Amino acid sequence: MKLDYELIxxxxxxxxxxxxxxxxxxxxxxxxxxxxxxLAHHMIIMxxxxxxxxxxxxxxxxxxxxxxxxxxIYEFAADTxxxxxxxxxxxxxxxNKPTVLxxxxxxxxxxxxxxVIDVAKKIATKQATKxxxx
Numbered sequence: 001m002k003l004d005y006e007l008i009x010x011x012x013x014x015x016x017x018x019x020x021x022x023x024x025x026x027x028x029x030x031x032x033x034x035x036x037x038x039l040a041h042h043m044i045i046m047x048x049x050x051x052x053x054x055x056x057x058x059x060x061x062x063x064x065x066x067x068x069x070x071x072x073i074y075e076f077a078a079d080t081x082x083x084x085x086x087x088x089x090x091x092x093x094x095x096n097k098p099t100v101l102x103x104x105x106x107x108x109x110x111x112x113x114x115x116v117i118d119v120a121k122k123i124a125t126k127q128a129t130k131x132x133x134x
Contacts, residue, residue, distance in 0.1 A: 001038065001041055002109075003042070003045070003109075003112075004038070004042065005104050005105055005109070005116065006105065007031070007038065007039075007042055008051075008095075009095045009096075009101055010031065011031070011039075011046065011052075012051065012052075012095065013092065013096075014027055014028060015082075015083070015092070016084065016089065016092050021055075022055045022081035022082060022083050023083075024079050024081050025076045025078070025079075037074055040076065043061060043063060044061065044063060046088070047059075049113050049117065050088075051084070051087055051088035051091055051117075052082055052083070052084055052088050053082065053083060053085055054081070054082055054083075055082055056081070060080070061080065062076060062077030062080030063075070063076055063077070090121065091117050091121070094117075094121050094123065094124035095120055097127050097128075098127065103123060104119065
């Protein structure tokens with residue numbers, strides 16, 4: 001499955017815009033109903049890059065891979081709280097800068113998440129520096 005940077009941005013926005021310090025699957029009903037497997041896949045990758053984590057001390061997202069009816073299926077544990085990390089906040093802020101997400105989608109879509117995180121931060125830093133210079 002290809003990484004969907006628009007989905008990643010949408011997931012991070014849910015964390016940032018929440019009035020609570022944690023969120024759970026109930027905050028992602030629309031995305032879950034659209035494609036629960038794609039949502040789970042992207043959230044696990046985001047956890048691996050330390051953008052999000054489980055809110056409990058063990059850090060688990062409560063998303064388990066099960067094998068049913070001849071295929072792998074991600075299952076979400078009910079009411080497992082998640083939180084965004086400081087790295088996640090930084091990446092979310094970078095994605096919200098003008099043109100950053102569109103640049104990623106057009107020029108860096110085939111790159112891995114590590115590269116995209118670095119590029120997004122560099123573009124955001126460049127934009128902020130330009131703002132300071134003006």
